[in-house]
Amino acid sequence: MKYSVSMLTAMMMASVPVYAADMQSSELASDATATAMPDTQISEGSTSDIQTSDRQTVQQLPVITVTATHESRDILDVPTAIYKVEMPDQQNDANIDLAEVLQGVPGLQVKDRENFAQDLQLSIRGFGARSTFGVRGIRMYVDGIPATMPDGQGQTSNIDLNSLSNVEVLTGPFSSLYGNSSGGTILTETRTGEGRDSVTVGVGAGSHDQQQVTLSAQGGADQGNQPAYYISNSYMQTDGYREHSGADKILQNAKLTWDLDDGSEINWVVNRVKINADDPAGLTRSDWQSNPKQQASYLKQFNVRKEIDQTQTGLTWKKPISDHQSLYAMTYLGQRKMTQYQSIPASTQSNPLHAGGVIDFDRKYYGVDLRWMAEDLFSHLDLALGLAFDRMDEDRQGYENFDSSGTYGVKGDLRRDEDNTMWNLDPYLQASWAFNPAFSVDAGLRYSNVRYDSDDHYVTTNNPDDSGDVDYDQLLPSVALNWKISDHLNSYIAYGKGFETPTFTEMAYRPDGLSGVNTDLKAATSDTYELGLKSRSYLGLITGALFYTETQDDIVSADAVNGRSTYRNADQTLRQGVELAWQKELWKDLSLQASYHYIDATFDADIAATANNAAIAKGTNIPGIAKNQAYLGLNWQASEGLRAGLDVRYVDQVYVDDDNSDAAPSYTIVGMNVGYTWILDNWQINSYAKVNNLFDRDYVGSVIVNDRNGRYFEPADGRNFSAGVSLTKKF
Template identity: 45%
Template sequence: MIIKQQQSGLSELDTPAAVSVIDGDDLRRSKPQVNLSESLGAVPGLQVQNRQNYSQDLQLSVRGFGSSSTYGVSGVRMYVDGIPATMPDGQGQTSNIDLNSADKIEVLRGPFSALYGNASGGVVNVDTQSGSQPTQLSVGTYYGSYGSFRNSVKASGATGDGTHAGDVNYTLSASRFTTQGFRDDSSARKNLGNGKLGVRIDDVSTLTLMFNSVTVDAGDPGGLTDAEWKANPTQSPRADQYNTRKTIDQTQFGLRYQRDMSEHDQLSIMTYQGERHTTQYQSIPMSAQKNPAHSGGVIVLSRSYQGIDTRWKHDGNLGSVPVTLTGGLDYETMTERRQGYENYTLDNGVPDYGVKGNERRNEKNTMWNLDPYLQTSWKLTPRWTLDAGMRYSTVSFDSKDYYITQGNGDDSGSTRYHKMLPMGSLNYALTPAWNLYVSAGRGFETPTINQLSYRPDGASGLNINLQPSTSNTVEMGSKTRIGDGLLTAAVFQTDTDNDLVVATSSGGRTSYANAGKTRRRGLELSLDQQLAMDWRVRMAWTLLDATYRNDVCASTSCTADEVVPAGNRMPGIARNMGYASLEWAPPEGFHAGADIRYMSNIQANDDNTAQAPAYTVTGVNAGYRLNWRDNWSLDLFSRVDNLFDRHYVGSVIVNESNGRYFEPAAGRNWGGGATLTYTFE
């Protein structure tokens, strides 16, 4: 099977890789529809945590990749309707994902992820709904703890059935979310819009236009020390002092053209363009900024990005063997203007923090990647299938420094990375409902622009000595269809050279180093079983052992006390994760559900001297679904999360130099909402 995203999506049973597919209705049923963390607990190998901080996004990692990211998502490729939510440098974000109009989310883990190029320790692909007849209009509202509101509207429909020239389908969605926040200085406002318009040009071709826009205005409460977290998890002392906050404004467009060139050949061209503007105020004292090489406590970032992915697919035979070939060329580019300013002005010699002051940084960064790829699938016998693929990835980075003063020299620089990324898998269909597979592949992750920005020794200039990490993964798995359910198991080992890890994290600034060799190995189990009488049970378990295989020194010279010994656990990664849910969901009338999540302790630093303790939390929900007059439907729900009011850490800031590792999770919280839908007949 060709793994590159196709219109029909991935099959959980037949894809020879660890893959989970979450249906859009599951993302919305009895949920606030604000964060991915609400719905992805049933995916093994995926660790997604709500920081309770909308200025820094969710903390998301796959099999440990991305666990050290201090903001956004790194190490994992993300797509929305085929448009990368991950930039060419490997840094991505989840804030533009519209759960209100999502059709499904696919999470891909293991060797096949390498076919997506840079920073593909895993892949999260979001497809939004395509409109169809009859036309529907729905409005939704949600209200919850901490003054949280979410209001939304969605319209979808089509002219014709999509098979005739001129047929059009559309889905338009918009929402607004506001919250005062669980912690002090964590209030947020988020406006999100998403649209998709499809046109049947003729019998063999279609054109799809996609639009997405998001604005975020959020406070940044920052991390707490162990003592601060235990004393008062809602406090935010640095945010109070420095007025830390962040604003984001992003808009993007995409266009996909698909054409059947013949009975056996298909052409697909995807192109997109977007802009993102960010302003962030950090908690950096004036004393630190007195260093002439310091880039200040305010980040002002303007970024434009665009790309094109051209793909050809051929279905045919080589002798008596059915073969599918897919070849393509992926080009992505990003240009950003990054400026830094002091986060204060002086009033009679006293700093007034939270105000943009003098300029301390001004640079233009350009990054692009060019990746040709080829994938093949060979149906050797009715039971045996061989898949193989190759991607050659080139990533180029160039920085031009325009802020040159005494004590702050020219920090311009450039670098380029190349890597061949092969993979292969062999699948055996023991029965039509039971597949066994083995796969192997190589992936790599280049430093992001943020990781290149600061050197661990505190000196000025780019961290140009950073090298990309290279990972080799072997995986074996089993997938079994049991009635209306699916039982999956996967065991894997990933060995990484030059793993990118946090060297220091202080004052809102994080530097990175190459850790030498690391190893991730583990076991993933999942069960999604539909039972009689509208009952459904879902369970997942992840065992992940992630350790350093050699002594690690983050700087050019380390004392014995500064060396991280081989065998230490990699920080930010839980060794065990468990999830179970039971749901009763008839098509009409009362519905209810309960879920329980377990997370083992998480190391907060390389020395393994600080950790977030293990926790178990429970959530319950109930509601009523009413249909009347064949046109109207109303779905009411209420829910309580952290039912037993557990006191726990939701996420950690890896290697935070001041010991402010911990981002507390909310206590017992509640919410309720309603969705009203009218169907035009």
């Protein structure tokens, strides 16, 4: 199905409210989603009076500003789609992972694997759905610092929900402003210290012997050259929902902010995460249906698990140099160590080309982003000119996962030893020009250049040198036209070109079995077209977007050659769909959030058969993507006293492989939470309790796409509970 312009316009107009004149003042709910441009910020902004038809004067809704295009603008004036979640001041959930926060965002599919060893499974408009671990195809940032490596592989494990302020999800074509692997962009921001010094101590517990302890301190600055601070520490442990899925996690985050007398703002962030997690892996359909809590009996001998230790720090600096110009700089560095024990039998590793059953790497990474910005330079023209550089150096080894006695789950003989280097250097230019009171145009241009270099040090008679290097580069234009139909209704049309290189894992080996990296594997490129409407009225904030994305050379699985997983390119894939979101304050502290998205993601050309894979016909669904997803949330979010919330989520079926041979069925689940806040002079007590999957639905939370052993299904938890209490003292 392909949309014509007239069809798109008609469908979009169906989602726009009929305007009435009697608008009333309203605050957006603090945990709601909103549609805007990259780096959205929901703020009170300014209000202005408008006249109704009977001359009654009422207030306009608060202005919502967005800043990800490196300038602050009203959401209605920015021509692309983004959805923002503001974290509530009081804790309403366990604050364990990002899945708790992002379930209501249209265009984004968040699948909890119930597996701390493999991170969440995230996809935006279908990009990233095939990732079997971590996050790929999506750019992620924490306080402006990349959480995605130059090759496009990222993780959410270092995001501290206890200190989180907001999350912004960019789903539209302007994601290309962020360069490689930006099929979508997720930007998170931690809290900035403010007001009087305070200390908060919290404890929480939940199903499966889940326990959490948190300690945080924060305070504002009395003078311009003194820092505001926010420091958070947490420890969590759980036995896990499934057999062999226990984990413990230490997470520490600190942020210092200086507002200097010359107008400069400096943010310094330090973050550390340490995880030890067992891996239950997936189940076949029959195993899932017989006992979703089990680990496949064959896997128990391997003691599959992962150990992660990551520390990073970053500094951002923004300084005005005139009334209309400013400079921005960001620099960061970090180190990530990981050891993963896999479920690979010794017989498979007997092949001399096999890399072993233990992955062990030490990765150092760093980068800078420098930017000059000008607002209203001349004739309502805003400009941003910048240069981004990122580099990763990785010392990677592979070992047998058994010892001389044949015992699994230990580090045995060396089978892989290499140094891998990846870097990118991206100049970029962005502009916004309001050439008419009703029309404005936004444009961006980024040149993304990514280089891979691998030096193989494990070279034997039967294991030849697999060293190699390859470069990828792409010019990424984006452009959009915004039409201000009225003060409360905007429409836009946008285009952007995307670029996604293979990750190092995907390009490490060749499908033809020859030595060296897979230089034949191309980077995927995509063309996205989007048509949208945004309305802010007495009916609330209503947004809608229709999108159409054609991708060339999408990266898909090929054969396993000599025990090595390999990848190839699909000629063309197609993603098209609609995103709708609505949020409204119904009465006092009661708010509503609703969203829906539909995506039709298919292979748009035949893919030839290989030795072990059947041909894929044009029109086959891309696996890992739910066609329909809907969310409805009601929240009573008072700053003091009783709080309560109810949410309902529907997710369509998800195919498990390129052949569409099986699918995880659709499901609808319900969650409820309740809390209470007491404020007594300088003391505050917050409590919460939550039940997820209220009706104990048996469903699959995520699938392992194209799993070669048929263990596709990762069952979700049944009815589960969490509760906690925190005590805050202000000084």
